[in-house]
Amino acid sequence: ELLTLRREIAELRDVLILMKKSGYQMRMPERKYRLLKMLTGISIREEFALRLCEKAEDMDSLLEILSKEIRTVDPGGSSKMVLLFGPTGSGKTSTIIKLASQAIKRGERIAIISLDSYKMGGAEQVRAYTRILNIPFARVFDADETKRALSRFNNIDRVFIDTAGRHPSDRRYLDQLKRLCRSDLPIETHLIMSASSDNDFLTESYRYYKEMDIDCLGFTKLDESVNRGCIYNLSLIYSRPIAYLTTGQRIPNDILFPDSRTVARLILENNDNKIRPNKGVSQ
Incomplete structure (x- = not known):
């Protein structure tokens, strides 16, 4: 899953420049555009924000996606x-x-x-x-x-x-x-x-x-x-x-x-x- 995620991010970086030149924001559905502005507004990188907007429909689904992508761990574990x-x-x-x-x-x-x-x-x-x-x-x-x-x-x-x-x-x-x-x-x-x-x-x-x-x-x-x-x-x-x-x-x-x-x-x-x-x- 991590390899797939990294590949998606790398591809988005390459595509982002071309998308900006074509004015992609003007063609986005309004709800997607609002999500994009919110995500970039809290300092999520634009290529990451675009990827999230492709999958999320609203704040609830966005929360679910982030919850699945972010990993947590108990610190220390068995390490001395x-x-x-x-x-x-x-x-x-x-x-x-x-x-x-x-x-x-x-x-x-x-x-x-x-x-x-x-x-x-x-x-x-x-x-x-x-x-x-x-x-x-x-x-x-x-x-x-x-x-x-x-x-x-x-x-x-x-x-x-x-x-x-x-x-x-x-x-x-x-x-x-x-x-x-x-x-x-x-x-x-x-x-x-x-x-x-x-x-x-x-x-x-x-x-x-x-x-x-x-x-x-x-x-x-x-x-x-x-x-x-x-x-x-x-x-x-x-x-x-x-x-x-x-x-x-x-x-x-x-x-x-x-x-x-x-x-x-x-x-x-x-x-x-x-x-x-x-x-x-x-x-």
């Missing part, structure tokens, strides 16, 4: 080590504290490693939270030190690894992460992106992050986002499931572990609506 990475300002540190707090609630023994050789403040922020949570903490500066730190946590159920926020084009940063992820360690990788970031920047980041072995996606700052179409765009571009969404600054509360329908609803709903858990969402 969970690494979060992503652009500067994406909210990795606060997210990792929320995830650690949720794991502690489940009765797991947790440790946190800060792989941050760039920003002293980031590591100290994590250290402060680990003291509050009374869990082990280690600060490391490269992949080799990370492996040595992990060897000290044999009695821990899950180790969360926080990383520095860097621009995705930073080659040194990516190479360091790739060395760690492609080692023999059972690490699950979460790409963290802010839903409030520029949609073009997030899409462009794919050029660099596609080199990584990404297991799932996490989207932060939904409470600050004007449009949430980037969530749909990136779930298709990366072909990876969504593990969680964060919706505010409160730790550990403002994090959702939604099902696909809830993600679709949050993408389509008016941004003025309050984000709140419903059926299929856990906190």
Whole structure:
């Protein structure tokens, strides 16, 4: 199904330029045109929006289609080590504290490693939270030190690894992460992106992050986002499931572990609506 989806998207990209020249919007049925304008208005890429309009007749059917195309997954699973990475300002540190707090609630023994050789403040922020949570903490500066730190946590159920926020084009940063992820360690990788970031920047980041072995996606700052179409765009571009969404600054509360329908609803709903858990969402 993913191969079929990618082929359809590639074909639409090629056709879109020709369609624009022929004034395709003027020939669309009114209800389809309204759907198209709504989808592009929430920052869903035009080729993706056209594909959705071909299949959907109204908002109800659109919600059903999105629910089927968006995949979600339970974060962590059986992996002992969970690494979060992503652009500067994406909210990795606060997210990792929320995830650690949720794991502690489940009765797991947790440790946190800060792989941050760039920003002293980031590591100290994590250290402060680990003291509050009374869990082990280690600060490391490269992949080799990370492996040595992990060897000290044999009695821990899950180790969360926080990383520095860097621009995705930073080659040194990516190479360091790739060395760690492609080692023999059972690490699950979460790409963290802010839903409030520029949609073009997030899409462009794919050029660099596609080199990584990404297991799932996490989207932060939904409470600050004007449009949430980037969530749909990136779930298709990366072909990876969504593990969680964060919706505010409160730790550990403002994090959702939604099902696909809830993600679709949050993408389509008016941004003025309050984000709140419903059926299929856990906190």
